[in-house]
Amino acid sequence: MAFSDMLNTRVARDGISPIYVVYWTTCSVLAGLLLAPAVLPSITAPSPMVVHTAPVDHATHLTHDHTAHDTLYPVPAEGAPQIEISVEKDGGAGWNLYVETENFTFTPRAVNAPTRPNEGHAHIYINDEKLGRLYGGAYHIADLPPGTHVISVSLNGNAHEVFAVDGVPIAAEVTLVQPAPQSSS
DSSP states (O other), X not given: OOHHHHHHHHHHHHTOOHXXXXXXXXXXXXXXXXXXHHXXXXXXXXXXXXXXXXXXXXXXXXXXXXXXXXXXXXXXXTTOOEEEEEEEEOSSSSXXXXXXXXXXXXXXXXXXXXXXXXXXXXXXXXXXXXXXXXXXXXXXXXXOOSEEEEEEEXXXXXXXXXXXXXXXXXXXXXXXXXXXXXXXX
């Protein structure tokens, strides 16, 4: 027996109007779509190690106050976070940025929460322009225009303030040279 035959039999037997079947089916689907993100947060939450390699336009972000990006969060020198970075040419294309920290914990699920000492995320800059956030130890950067580029990474609190010791931001930088493409002759 086909589904439509079963539906027609049930509609005729129980006196249910087909419009109500369509209505309740639609409501059930919509309720499922609305509840799924709350019930299964992994569907909508990106992995903390996933990073964006495209430039970020912060003019469209309305989820937090961006004035904190320029605010220093003083920490005592003893026990202060430390950072070292290195960049290597990727075997395929682009560059791989590696970040090593001490006395610092990446807390991607606490982003935009109040800042706590020695935890948060990092901000990556290329030539003083923000590329994005970092929630772990590595980041892939697409090929850059030919020339010299300064890559810098700052350690930031959950609310985006830059950690600093004696007014000096806790950050590291490295200079790389993107070669011009080789012309084939």
